Structure formats: structure tokens, C-alpha cells
Amino acid sequence: MQATDLGPEAGARRSAGLSALKAHFGARFQTGEAIRAQHANTTTYIKPQLPDAVIFAESEAEVQAVVVAAGEYGLPIVPFGTGSSLEGHVNAPFGGISLDLSRMDGVLAVNADDLDCTVEPGITREALNTYLRDTGLFFPIDPGANASIGGMTSTRASGTNAVRYGTMKDNVLSVTAVTAGGRIVRTARRARKSSAGYDLTRLFVGSEGTLGVITAVTLKLYGIPEAIGGGVCAFASVSEACQAVILTIQSGIPVARIELLDATQVRASNAYSGLTLAETATLFVEFHGSQEMVALQMQQFAEIAAEFGGTDFRATTDAAERAVLWKARHNAYWAQKSLRPGAGILSTDVCVPISRLADCVTETQADIAESGFLAPIVGHAGDGNFHVGLIFDDQDPAETARAMDFVARLNARALAMDGTCTGEHGVGQGKMKFLAGEHGEGLALMGAIKQALDPQMIFNPGKIFAVGGGAGGYVG
Structure with missing residues (x-):
């Protein structure tokens, strides 16, 4: 369902929200059909569903501003990294904002002695390993595509090296994300283990942008093999x-x-x-x-x-x-x-x-x-x-x-x-129909978590769960 399917009141709210965001981001707020199409599917069989606008964020503060505005005006947010996902993750079935994080591609810290680093979500795995080359360390998760670290975290990616090094769930130490209302949450410290409270890191790893927008990821690193x-x-x-x-x-x-x-x-x-x-x-x-x-x-x-x-x-x-x-x-x-x-x-x-x-x-x-x-x-x-x-x-x-x-x-x-x-x-969208058979009552528990953390259903609606759409709470 696109934004044009909204009722008059909700449609007016969204239009006001889009106008406010355009005023805030200027040239980094784009509504051209070609660029909106580029931010729908790129390598998937699922038909593209375009957002109403694309915003190029350059900092955590800007992500926070978008999330706050989205909550105020009932605008869905679809996080976007490189668009290499295969199950419709970046489609916008309810319109709204495609939040492009590709310009947030910095390495925030490398702690070589601790074998870890913290990066922004838009950096790709190849760019990260190029940056790390002179340290003698590397990040091993390799899904094939030159995906962004934020996208790999969101989809719990793995790839050819997973048999030895594990998947993203095994190699993400901490996530920082902007959640509902603009709250910034850091899920863990850099310690290699902890028994302090719920494992919020694993909650966000694989959440596909449905719980918030990732703005930083702390990763395990490994020594480049001798042979x-x-x-x-x-x-x-x-x-x-x-x-x-x-x-x-x-x-x-x-x-x-x-x-x-x-x-x-x-x-x-x-x-x-x-x-x-x-x-x-x-x-x-x-x-x-x-x-x-x-x-x-x-x-x-x-x-x-x-x-x-x-x-x-x-x-x-x-x-x-x-x-x-x-x-x-x-x-x-x-x-x-x-x-x-x-x-x-x-x-x-x-x-x-x-x-x-x-x-x-x-x-x-x-x-x-x-x-x-x-x-x-x-x-x-x-x-x-x-x-x-x-x-x-x-x-x-x-x-x-x-x-x-x-x-x-x-x-x-x-x-x-x-x-x-x-x-x-x-x-994404492609595997939703099979989750009930796999998880049974666990799927209802996931839905309860989604509802608790995203009560307005603005974070990547219509993915994993068939609900969402921001203002009006449309069913996908």
C-alpha cells in the first residue's frame, strides 16, 4: 500500500512531514522517480514499491531527526545500505522515507589489541577490509555482494567464511540504534562476554530495520592468516x-x-x-x-x-x-x-x-x-x-x-x-509466509516485541510481520 492509499487526514500529515524534512535536508531530500526506483529492489524477483522520498543521512543526529519527524507525522522509514538484499527488504509498501545510510561510511575506532572495531553502518565489507589492511587484521564475513555492514547486521548475514568464523550474530559485539521517539540505544559494551540483562545486541542483529535504525556497529576482528x-x-x-x-x-x-x-x-x-x-x-x-x-x-x-x-x-x-x-x-x-x-x-x-x-x-x-x-x-x-x-x-x-x-x-x-x-x-517480504510454520507461537512473541519497540509501526513496515504503515496502522 502506497501513501496515496491513505485517508485525507493521514495523507495531509504525511505531506506536511515530507515538506518539513525537505526543508531540513535540502538537496539531500530527493523525490525524483528514478532515484526512488533505485532505492526499491535491485536484485530480487519481488516487484519494486517506491518510497515517497529518499533522504541521504550523514550523521547519527540526522538519523535521529528523521526518526523524530517520522513519529510525529506517521511516516514509514525504510533503512537503505547498498540495496543488495534478495527478499524485498528495501521495498516501501506503505511509501514513506527511504533513509540512505551509504554516506555514513566511517571507521569510528579500531582497537587492535582487543581485536575489534566500531564502524558506521554505510561502510561496505570491502572498504572496511581495505582500511584494516595495514593493521594485520580483517573482518571475515563475506556474503558475496559488497554489502554494507549495517545491512549485513540487519539481515544477520553470513557467507562463504561462516563455517569457520560464524555469521554476523557471532561477530557483532554491540549495536547503536535510533529507536522510537529518537531514543539512541547502545546494546552492549566491548567486553567479549556479559551476563548483564537481556541480549539486546542479538535482538537487533537480524531485525531487518523493523526495530530502529542502526547508526554504529562494533565488530570482532581476526588476524590475517599466515597462510x-x-x-x-x-x-x-x-x-x-x-x-x-x-x-x-x-x-x-x-x-x-x-x-x-x-x-x-x-x-x-x-x-x-x-x-x-x-x-x-x-x-x-x-x-x-x-x-x-x-x-x-x-x-x-x-x-x-x-x-x-x-x-x-x-x-x-x-x-x-x-x-x-x-x-x-x-x-x-x-x-x-x-x-x-x-x-x-x-x-x-x-x-x-x-x-x-x-x-x-x-x-x-x-x-x-x-x-x-x-x-x-x-x-x-x-x-x-x-x-x-x-x-x-x-x-x-x-x-x-x-x-x-x-x-x-x-x-x-x-x-x-x-x-x-x-x-x-x-x-523481508519474500519469506513472511513461512515464518508461522517455522516459529509457531514464537512468531507472536516477535510481534509483541515489535509492537512494544515500534508502537507506531513506522520502522520498515510490511517486513517480517504483515502489519505497519505508520499513521492509520494499515495491515500489509
């Missing part, structure tokens, strides 16, 4: 590749990355990224540590892979060779799109206990074949998380309906295996 090695190994089937992953994890080998590509994805990556891999189920792996430990880990993995029919494990410690491999992995989405130019693509993920990964992927492949879709699979196999790039004609209602049915079956399959409807993409 990095890795490689690629082919298998006859996805099932055998998954069994090799399971034994690698169960054996306690501290693999840093272990990524699964099915034959369709390998074919796409060969064509798009210029690889020459055998078009069969494949694992990309990487190990971090000392020279001796990396060599040992690669040897141990090679032995496990051989047990499950893995062939031609090509190990390397050459940085350039590894870079080619991981660039191809990060470009998997664009490689998928190139398989059917002009078609739509629905990139969706689920996550299951690692012991069920082979079952879930194999059953999903059978579903893809029976449905007649072209749908490559890639996965963060070490933590049971995989992605399906469903390619379909998004202009054909019948094919779109079949695609939605496939996604519903995929999510039901994951939940039946005691998994989750999303391992890292987040809920």
Missing part, C-alpha cells in the same frame, strides 16, 4: 560431495570455506567466469592457518574426498589462482542469469542440519527436474545452507505461479528436516 590454501574437487554426484563435507566437519578439520556447486552451476560458471571445470558436482575449499597446518588440512581433505569418489583435487596456495576461483563463486548469481538472458531469477535459500544436507539437496534436484525448471544450486555446504537460483519467465503468470509453488515446497522440505526457511537471506 591460505585451497582448491577444487569434483564428485560424481551432489550426494557424494555432501557426504565428503559432512565427514570433513565431523573430523574437526577447521575448513574456512567449503562451497558446493551442482553441475548446472559449474556449467554456468565455466561460461560466465571462464573456468574449465568438469561439469559435475564440485566443492571449492579454503583453509587458513600456518604453512604447516594449511598443508596438513589440505592433505586431510584430499583423503576424505577420495573416500567419496572425489577426483582431481587441485590444491593451491597461489593467491591469484584462489582469487579466480572465489570471484567465480561470488559471481554465481550473474552466471545463473546468463543461462537464460531476459528471464527473471529468484535466488532463494534454506538451511538444514548438516546431516540432512545431502537429502535436502538431492530431493530439491529431483523437484527441479520434475518441474522442468533451470535452477542451479550453490551452497555454503559446511553449515548446511544452500541457494537455488530459479530461472523463470517472470512475465508469464503461469510460470511465475509454478515458481512460487516450487519455493513453497523447498521451504516445507527444509522445515520438515528441522531446518529454516532462510539461512542468510533474511525474511
Whole structure:
């Protein structure tokens, strides 16, 4: 529902609020259709829903001013980082303000002795690691896209390194956020552990902008490894590749990355990224540590892979060779799109206990074949998380309906295996329908928290919960 659907009184309030914010922000308040469209979806199948205006904030005080005005005039606020999310997180179904935080991209502090730093939300993960390079430290969470730290925190992102370093929930020490009424809340200090009160940090990590606007994040850092090695190994089937992953994890080998590509994805990556891999189920792996430990880990993995029919494990410690491999992995989405130019693509993920990964992927492949879709699979196999790039004609209602049915079956399959409807993409708009099946009564508890912290329902309404819209309390 857009702002034009409001009643006369609420519409007049919003218009007054937009005028007040325009007077405050001047040229950093934009209402042109092109820029509003850029702040709706960029890499998702969900149709764009434009905000009424875009505001470029440059400080916490400016974020606070926007939140106060939004509360006064009943304006929804949709925080925006880089727009790389995949489930409609940055859509504005009730209009309002897209609050662009990309100019708040500073590093506020680096505490090298404590292995942590504090940054503004708009800094991207690549920019942060460039800044940290001379300190000998790095931030490991790598969702593939050059996402903003604020966005990664909001969606509880993870990525290729999560099997060793964890996800954002494991690496955020503290969040500062502007909440309802303009209250600024810091969720924790920098201590590595605390038993003082509720864990407010974890409440905000993964909240997708529905509880407030993040203005600073304190992160754990790690020493850059002395040595990095890795490689690629082919298998006859996805099932055998998954069994090799399971034994690698169960054996306690501290693999840093272990990524699964099915034959369709390998074919796409060969064509798009210029690889020459055998078009069969494949694992990309990487190990971090000392020279001796990396060599040992690669040897141990090679032995496990051989047990499950893995062939031609090509190990390397050459940085350039590894870079080619991981660039191809990060470009998997664009490689998928190139398989059917002009078609739509629905990139969706689920996550299951690692012991069920082979079952879930194999059953999903059978579903893809029976449905007649072209749908490559890639996965963060070490933590049971995989992605399906469903390619379909998004202009054909019948094919779109079949695609939605496939996604519903995929999510039901994951939940039946005691998994989750999303391992890292987040809920946004796209996964809302599956939350009740996953959380049961827990979903009502989440709604109560949302209502308590955002009684006007102005923070990213229509995401996670089907309520919101600011003035009038519209149901999405």
C-alpha cells in the first residue's frame, strides 16, 4: 500500500512531514522517480514499491531527526545500505522515507589489541577490509555482494567464511540504534562476554530495520592468516560431495570455506567466469592457518574426498589462482542469469542440519527436474545452507505461479528436516509466509516485541510481520 492509499487526514500529515524534512535536508531530500526506483529492489524477483522520498543521512543526529519527524507525522522509514538484499527488504509498501545510510561510511575506532572495531553502518565489507589492511587484521564475513555492514547486521548475514568464523550474530559485539521517539540505544559494551540483562545486541542483529535504525556497529576482528590454501574437487554426484563435507566437519578439520556447486552451476560458471571445470558436482575449499597446518588440512581433505569418489583435487596456495576461483563463486548469481538472458531469477535459500544436507539437496534436484525448471544450486555446504537460483519467465503468470509453488515446497522440505526457511537471506517480504510454520507461537512473541519497540509501526513496515504503515496502522 502506497501513501496515496491513505485517508485525507493521514495523507495531509504525511505531506506536511515530507515538506518539513525537505526543508531540513535540502538537496539531500530527493523525490525524483528514478532515484526512488533505485532505492526499491535491485536484485530480487519481488516487484519494486517506491518510497515517497529518499533522504541521504550523514550523521547519527540526522538519523535521529528523521526518526523524530517520522513519529510525529506517521511516516514509514525504510533503512537503505547498498540495496543488495534478495527478499524485498528495501521495498516501501506503505511509501514513506527511504533513509540512505551509504554516506555514513566511517571507521569510528579500531582497537587492535582487543581485536575489534566500531564502524558506521554505510561502510561496505570491502572498504572496511581495505582500511584494516595495514593493521594485520580483517573482518571475515563475506556474503558475496559488497554489502554494507549495517545491512549485513540487519539481515544477520553470513557467507562463504561462516563455517569457520560464524555469521554476523557471532561477530557483532554491540549495536547503536535510533529507536522510537529518537531514543539512541547502545546494546552492549566491548567486553567479549556479559551476563548483564537481556541480549539486546542479538535482538537487533537480524531485525531487518523493523526495530530502529542502526547508526554504529562494533565488530570482532581476526588476524590475517599466515597462510591460505585451497582448491577444487569434483564428485560424481551432489550426494557424494555432501557426504565428503559432512565427514570433513565431523573430523574437526577447521575448513574456512567449503562451497558446493551442482553441475548446472559449474556449467554456468565455466561460461560466465571462464573456468574449465568438469561439469559435475564440485566443492571449492579454503583453509587458513600456518604453512604447516594449511598443508596438513589440505592433505586431510584430499583423503576424505577420495573416500567419496572425489577426483582431481587441485590444491593451491597461489593467491591469484584462489582469487579466480572465489570471484567465480561470488559471481554465481550473474552466471545463473546468463543461462537464460531476459528471464527473471529468484535466488532463494534454506538451511538444514548438516546431516540432512545431502537429502535436502538431492530431493530439491529431483523437484527441479520434475518441474522442468533451470535452477542451479550453490551452497555454503559446511553449515548446511544452500541457494537455488530459479530461472523463470517472470512475465508469464503461469510460470511465475509454478515458481512460487516450487519455493513453497523447498521451504516445507527444509522445515520438515528441522531446518529454516532462510539461512542468510533474511525474511523481508519474500519469506513472511513461512515464518508461522517455522516459529509457531514464537512468531507472536516477535510481534509483541515489535509492537512494544515500534508502537507506531513506522520502522520498515510490511517486513517480517504483515502489519505497519505508520499513521492509520494499515495491515500489509
